[in-house]
Amino acid sequence: QEKSSRLSAALFGEDCEISCDQLYELLKYAALGKCHNATQPSWCRIYHQSHLAGVVVIVLHEMSQLHFYKFYLQFKHLRKVFRHRFTLTPCANFLASLYGAGANLKPQNTAQGLTSASSECIPKSSDLQCDPIIRKYGEKKRGLTSYTLTLEEQKKNDYPIKGSPGCKGYIHTECDQQRTDSSPLFGLDCEMCLTAKGNEVTRVSLVDAQGQCLLNELVKPESTVVNYRTRFSGITKKMLLPVKTRLRDIQTRLKKMLPHDAVLVGHSLNADLQALEMIHPSVIDTSLLFARNEGRRFKLKFLAKAVLGKEIQCEQKLGHDPAEDARAALELAQFFIEQGPAKVAELNLEMLLTTEKLAEVSQNKAALQPQGRRVQKQLNEPPHLSKPCFLDCLQVTGQKPLLLGRQELDSSGLCQSNLSTSNKQILQRALQDVPLSTFSIVQFSLGPEYIASHLPARLCEKVRSKLTDMLTIYAGPFEESFCLKSVKKEFGRCGPIQSLTVVTETYQPYVCIQYEVLEAAQLAVESLNGAEVAGSCIKVQRPVTAAMLDCDVLIKELELDVENEGVIYVAGLKKSITETDLQEEFSQLQDLETLFLPKDLQSGKHRNCCFLKFQTSQSAVDALEVINGWTVKGRKLRSRNALASGHLWRWIQQMNHSNGKQGGNTLCEKMEQLSDSEQDTRKKVKKLDQHIKKLYRSLQNNTLCVVLFPGVNSMHGSQAGLGLMGIKDDGGRSAC
Numbered sequence: 001q002e003k004s005s006r007l008s009a010a011l012f013g014e015d016c017e018i019s020c021d022q023l024y025e026l027l028k029y030a031a032l033g034k035c036h037n038a039t040q041p042s043w044c045r046i047y048h049q050s051h052l053a054g055v056v057v058i059v060l061h062e063m064s065q066l067h068f069y070k071f072y073l074q075f076k077h078l079r080k081v082f083r084h085r086f087t088l089t090p091c092a093n094f095l096a097s098l099y100g101a102g103a104n105l106k107p108q109n110t111a112q113g114l115t116s117a118s119s120e121c122i123p124k125s126s127d128l129q130c131d132p133i134i135r136k137y138g139e140k141k142r143g144l145t146s147y148t149l150t151l152e153e154q155k156k157n158d159y160p161i162k163g164s165p166g167c168k169g170y171i172h173t174e175c176d177q178q179r180t181d182s183s184p185l186f187g188l189d190c191e192m193c194l195t196a197k198g199n200e201v202t203r204v205s206l207v208d209a210q211g212q213c214l215l216n217e218l219v220k221p222e223s224t225v226v227n228y229r230t231r232f233s234g235i236t237k238k239m240l241l242p243v244k245t246r247l248r249d250i251q252t253r254l255k256k257m258l259p260h261d262a263v264l265v266g267h268s269l270n271a272d273l274q275a276l277e278m279i280h281p282s283v284i285d286t287s288l289l290f291a292r293n294e295g296r297r298f299k300l301k302f303l304a305k306a307v308l309g310k311e312i313q314c315e316q317k318l319g320h321d322p323a324e325d326a327r328a329a330l331e332l333a334q335f336f337i338e339q340g341p342a343k344v345a346e347l348n349l350e351m352l353l354t355t356e357k358l359a360e361v362s363q364n365k366a367a368l369q370p371q372g373r374r375v376q377k378q379l380n381e382p383p384h385l386s387k388p389c390f391l392d393c394l395q396v397t398g399q400k401p402l403l404l405g406r407q408e409l410d411s412s413g414l415c416q417s418n419l420s421t422s423n424k425q426i427l428q429r430a431l432q433d434v435p436l437s438t439f440s441i442v443q444f445s446l447g448p449e450y451i452a453s454h455l456p457a458r459l460c461e462k463v464r465s466k467l468t469d470m471l472t473i474y475a476g477p478f479e480e481s482f483c484l485k486s487v488k489k490e491f492g493r494c495g496p497i498q499s500l501t502v503v504t505e506t507y508q509p510y511v512c513i514q515y516e517v518l519e520a521a522q523l524a525v526e527s528l529n530g531a532e533v534a535g536s537c538i539k540v541q542r543p544v545t546a547a548m549l550d551c552d553v554l555i556k557e558l559e560l561d562v563e564n565e566g567v568i569y570v571a572g573l574k575k576s577i578t579e580t581d582l583q584e585e586f587s588q589l590q591d592l593e594t595l596f597l598p599k600d601l602q603s604g605k606h607r608n609c610c611f612l613k614f615q616t617s618q619s620a621v622d623a624l625e626v627i628n629g630w631t632v633k634g635r636k637l638r639s640r641n642a643l644a645s646g647h648l649w650r651w652i653q654q655m656n657h658s659n660g661k662q663g664g665n666t667l668c669e670k671m672e673q674l675s676d677s678e679q680d681t682r683k684k685v686k687k688l689d690q691h692i693k694k695l696y697r698s699l700q701n702n703t704l705c706v707v708l709f710p711g712v713n714s715m716h717g718s719q720a721g722l723g724l725m726g727i728k729d730d731g732g733r734s735a736c
Contacts, residue, residue, distance in 0.1 A: 005702050006047040007084065007727045018043060018723060020091040020098075023708075026725075027098060030055045030704050031439045039130050044084075046704070052727070053700040054438045057098065058692055059405065061445035063709040064090070065722035067685075069648070070463050073554060074685040077693040078707060078724055079561045088721030090711030095403075098441065131345040132291040141340035143181025147289055147333070148263060148282050157288065159270045160279045171251045173280045177260035183282070185209045186258065187265050187330030189322040190272040191233040195223035201275045202228075202235045204250050205322035206257065207330055213323045214257060218243045219250055234319020251278055267300040267329045286332045290349065298349060304328040306352050307335055307344075404430050405443025427691045431698050444691060446684050460719065466547040467652060468514065470554075471498065473524050475533070475540045476510030482534045487511055490533050493638060495520020495571040496598075496607040517598075517609065517652065518643040519569035522555060527638060558643040566593075566620045567642035570627055571609040572635045582610060585632050591619035611642055696728065703728045 025041040032038040033049045040046065060067075065087060068075060091097050129135075137146070149159070160167045191203040200221035206214045218235075220243045228235050254276070258264075265284045266272055273280060287297040290307075304310045308331055312324050336344055404426050423444045434440045475491065488500055496516040503510040515521045521542070529540040542548055558564065573582075579597050586592055594613040597606055614620040620641075627639045644652060696705060704727050711721030 005049065005052045005704070005727050007044065007704070007725065016086045017089065017720075018086040019089045020094070023088065023706075023723065024098060027055065027057065027439075027706070042130075046727075051702055052704055053702040054434075054440070055704045056434060056695075056699060056706070057441045058695070058705070058707045059095065059098075059441060059443040060688070060707070060709050061405070061443055062712065063446070063721075064711045064719035065709055066459050066463050066719050068709055068722050069467075070459060071682065071685040073550070073557060074682055075689050076686075077689045077696070079557070079563070081562065081696065082705075082707065082724035082726045083562050083565070084725045085563055086723045086725075088708065088711055088723045090718060090721050094710040095441070095443070132293050133341050133345045136291045137341040139340070139342040139345075142337075144183065144185065144263060144284070144333075144337050145179050145181055147284050147337065148179065149285060149288070153288070154270075154283070157270050157285065158274070159283065160273050160277075162279050162281075167279060170277045170279050171255070173255055173258055173262075173278060175258050175260050175262050175280060175282065179261055179263060179282050183261040183263050184259060185263050185265050185284070185330060185333060186214075187326035187328075188269065188272055189266055189326035189329065190275050191235060191320060191322050192271075192275050193221060193225050193229055193233055193235055194227040195221045195225050197221075197223040199271075199275050201247060201250065202233060202240065203322050204254075204276070205326045206254070207323060207326045209330070209334070211327050211330065213327075215253065216323050217245055217250060217253075219245050219247060222247065230319060232319055234321070247277065251276065254278065265326075265330045265333045267303075267325065267332075268297070269329075284333045286329045286336075289333060289336055290344070292350065298353070300325060300328060300332075302353060302356065303332055303349075306349055307332060307347065402433055402437035402440040403443075404433065404440070405445070423688065423691055427695060430695055434695070435698070435700065442695065444688055446681065446688065462547075465545075469543050469545050469548050470518060470551060471516070471521050471652070472512065472514045472543055473521050473540055474503070474510055474512055474543065475524075475528065475538050476503070476536075477506065477508035478511070478534055478536045478538065480509065482509065482536065484511075486534045491524055491528065492608065493572045493636070494523040494527065495569075495609045516607065517569070518555075518558070518648075519640060520571060520609065522643060523569075523571060523638055523640050526640070555643065558648075559641045563648075564642040564644075566614045566617050568612050568614075568620050568624055568627070568639055569609065569642045570612060570637055570639045572632075572637045573608045573610060574633050574635055575606055575608050577606065577633060581633070586612065589614075589619075589623045589626065591615040592623075699728050701728055 022041065022043050025039075026044060026046075029038045029041055030046055030049065030052060046052070068078070072079065149157070151161070155161060155164075160170050162172060186209070187205075187207040189205050190201050192199040193202045200223065201219045202221060203216075203218050205216045208214055218239060220240055225237070225240070228237060230236055258280075261282075262280075263282045263284060264273075264280050265286065267285070268287045269283050269285050273283075286300070286303065290298050290303055292298060301313045304312045308328065310328060310331075312328050313320050405421070426442065426444060430440070430442045434442065473491075475487070478487070484500075484502065488497065491497065491500075491511075491513050494515070497520075498514040498516045500514075501512045503512055513521075513524070515524070525540050525542065528538070531538065531540075542551060577597075579595060582595055582597060586595065589612070591614045592612060593615050596611040596613070598609065598611075599606055612620075612623065614623060624639055624641070627637055630637045692707065699705060704725070706723060706725040708724075709722040712719040
């Protein structure tokens with residue numbers, strides 16, 4: 001049976017903020033797997049990546065998480081399908097940043113060699129930990145003895161070892177003195193020809209630490225030459241005719257020239273020592289020093305150019321120059337030792353190699369194309385980028401990436417608008433072309449007229465006002481001499497209180513309570529309306545405002561939100577309780593998967609509530625029956641279905657701690673009709689949700705789908721974005 005891909009993300013509760021770099025991490029791995037140095041993202045995990053049918057990214061241009069919650073009821077499909085959600089840090093040139101070609105990145109010179117402007121060329125410190133060089137050596141600088149091959153490494157890489165069966169008759173250099181970080185380095189390289197015996201040395205070069213050539217000698221093979229390999233060795237029959245030097249002469253000279261603590265440096269030096277039939281105990285192999293994943297090795301020619309800025313093994317020359325190669329290997333080792341692993345890892349050689357290959361592909365294509373004006377790229381073709389990105393990697397591997405939308409990227413990575421394209425046209429094109437592509441970016445937009453009329457500050461105030469009203473309840477009437485402490489204690493059992501004030505404008509006193517979480521306010525309305533509190537039978541209600549007329553509908557839809565599926569809210573806990581205490585108390589609950597104990601974002605202290613996530617919805621229902629009325633550490637618990645257990649919970653906390661409105665506007669104060677533009681926008685958002693629904697339903701099973709509200713970062717203000725993601729399963733829902 002074919003395996004299904006699965007997505008796992010630790011986004012429950014507080015771990016919900018993702019940067020563009022982390023998003024790029026996910027998309028690159030989903031698109032490329034372990035090819036091109038792609039690794040599992042640090043913040044989530046894709047299981048069975050190779051079974052993914054494709055990756056589809058839907059970008060909602062100029063929209064932020066504010067828009068998702070402002071038009072929550074209109075985004076019916078999004079909230080019922082995508083379980084995983086995260087806050088997305090806004091960044092400039094969002095489209096380009098998705099695949100590592102941010103236009104805000106300036107070209108960087110890597111060492112003295114290749115130039116690149118990929119976002120991967122200078123990795124973040126968190127990314128360095130995944131670099132094979134850092135995994136092997138750590139980040140700190142070390143002396144040269146830390147980079148010499150151990151005996152086990154020499155055996156593994158076919159170095160001649162004293163006493164090994166295959167090394168009978170080999171000459172030992174007798175350099176047995178203890179090595180220190182001050183021991184002298186020598187670069188060694190040989191050229192070989194194929195003889196009746198096998199590979200035999202025909203030229204040997206040795207250079208010292210200053211790059212001076214100490215030995216550059218032609219060697220006459222013992223056996224008849226079968227193939228001079230002139231293209232690589234540079235050796236011809238004519239060159240070897242007058243040569244009298246034999247292998248034993250070279251062995252003797254090397255033994256005399258090398259001090260007893262000498263360290264030999266070379267690129268795949270095992271082949272040179274095998275051909276020389278010599279054993280040397282202390283070596284640095286630059287093909288292993290500049291480590292890669294999965295046992296692959298960089299070529300000396302590439303390393304010399306990328307790290308040292310030197311061109312070696314040029315095609316114009318006849319064969320390789322062993323003195324040049326020996327000197328290059330020596331200088332690479334010296335660079336590594338002097339700069340340290342962290343500096344070498346920052347060169348991001350893997351991406352530079354990809355860049356070089358892509359440049360070769362581009363040159364080959366250009367050679368086949370006629371001269372003349374460039375044809376404007378069509379909307380459905382991947383944009384040409386002067387910077388390397390993983391879309392180029394996909395093309396190199398024969399896959400076809402796709403970009404559809406109202407924006408294209410020019411050669412600098414900057415976005416160019418094409419406003420004549422409608423969302424409907426984009427959808428129709430997407431339904432045709434997305435199934436043919438392994439990686440697609442589809443961009444929808446509400447249009448410039450919407451963007452102009454919904455500035456971030458204005459929209460933020462609207463959403464903040466509604467959230468404040470939903471978190472607020474009014475309770476009363478109370479007697480004139482009522483005990484405020486008793487009221488606070490009773491309502492505090494529903495959850496953490498943000499503020500509590502006494503309303504004195506009424507004939508009898510009322511209390512206005514603003515909670516920190518939606519569940520607490522709803523629990524207060526459900527459990528304390530009509531109850532006797534502080535000696536009075538009270539009514540509990542939310543403020544009556546124009547925005548709150550659909551509050552009951554919104555609460556019901558939040559309960560049905562797929563993010564809250566199988567999650568319950570529990571209140572009435574002691575603030576001193578720990579997660580360990582709760583794990584012990586709730587251990588008898590069946591199928592409990594995760595426990596989240598919220599903390600105050602400023603003080604870091606635990607709140608008096610928690611969220612419990614269960615493996616199934618039925619387990620959550622069963623737990624509710626058990627917990628209601630349950631006593632933990634002397635406190636009677638109250639619980640209900642979660643309304644904002646994941647991403648929304650964190651966002652509400654941020655809104656609570658930012659400067660906002662202190663109360664709601666009453667219905668009589670703000671009774672004006674919704675403007676035509678507001679009603680029109682709701683219709684557009686609803687239509688947009690339907691477009692996404694159609695596109696999502698057309699996707700193959702096992703397709704990773706990511707919907708992005710990029711956020712807003714402009715002169716009018718900045719708002720964080722929102723991401724929703726999942727892998728489509730047989731039921732049309734996103735699989736966890």
